[in-house]
Amino acid sequence: MKAAIIGGTGYGAIELIRLINQHPYLEVGSVVSNSQAGNNFSDSYPHLSEIMEHPLEKFDVDNIAANNEVVFLATPSGVSSNLVPQLMETGIKCIDLSGDFRLRSTEQYETWYKRTPADNKYINQAVYGLSEIYPEHIKNATLIANPGCYPTAATLGLLPILNGNIADQESIIIDAKSGVSGAGRGLSLTAHYAEINENLKAYKLGAHQHIPEIEQVLSDESGSQIAVTFTTHLVPMTRGIMCSTYLKLTETISTKEVVELYNEFYKNKPFVRIRPEGTVPATKEVLGSNYCDIGLHVDQRTNRLTIISVIDNLVKGAAGQAIQNANIIFGWDERSGLNQLPMYP
Ligand SMILES: NC(=O)C1=CN([C@@H]2O[C@H](COP(=O)(O)OP(=O)(O)OC[C@H]3O[C@@H](n4cnc5c(N)ncnc54)[C@H](OP(=O)(O)O)[C@@H]3O)[C@@H](O)[C@H]2O)C=CC1
């Protein structure tokens, strides 16, 4: 089955191409580029010239619909909102990696993204693609709002303990760190070598666009309105996200019991791996893979739980989860094309 990719020369797109290349049922169809249409893909990425001979195409909705059965939009927020409606009208399945269809409230989108929101008609059709939590909705979706990278790591880490009803919901603090590829390939001071090398920066304090997304998922799943403290940091590494999450427990429980609770919650979920008591994951232990690894520790002195969740931002945080969602939509094994082991060291 052919898959179109829009935003063809960005990091999300090239990661989709890497994963689709190993997929048993998907192949790369149209690759659409706004900035490089007409040029060869290999002009941007010569190391893929053997598998990517086709020229980059300009956005042509009829052409995409005629030649592909699914389209991945690896385009920035504010761009997907304009392209998705045109694509949806053709009946093609859309999987959008941007934040444009994740928030149900257009007011929230305007507040946090500071942009004009997408048309409500399409927001209402979008299914939030957190694969482990919403497979039944994803199965029947025509438009997937693929989750943000930080929300994927944060919510997968928090949902089991909220489900266990032993968390003080007002006490949640998420201390998050990301590699620089999370900011995309576009040139910016943020990703400038001299700014990021040997440096550690907190950014977007209290203003990060992923705050309402995390709160929407946690509130939906817990049945009560949850607000979180969420701080992001840029780390001098290429890939990887770590969320160190802290919350107060309302009951006395051991680390061993919390580990059991998490294992039960994620049983039959191949991409979430719970570490045994006494070990915590590192970002390199999921590098290049679709895994989300979670480590847990209850501090008996403070009765706080620490949750360490790690993902590769470009795989489980973007392209990998997008393919996992396509697998669920088309009824394939959820692991199709996603069986890469993490690359270590
Ligand atoms: N990087 C990450 O870890 C994650 C990214 N995301 C989201 O995925 C999407 C893609 O991210 P990523 O690949 O990292 O970003 P990049 O900046 O690397 O790539 C985005 C691509 O979109 C295209 N584009 C840019 N501006 C426009 C425009 N005005 N009109 C049409 N196309 C445009 C460009 O490619 P071209 O000129 O070839 O069309 C650009 O390279 C974004 O929405 C991002 O927020 C989500 C989770 C994680």
Ligand SMILES: CC(=O)N[C@@H](CCC(=O)OP(=O)(O)O)C(=O)O
């Ligand atoms: C390191 C870094 O800059 N990361 C980006 C995450 C980008 C992303 O996932 O944004 P969307 O929600 O629009 O998809 C950030 O913190 O804004």
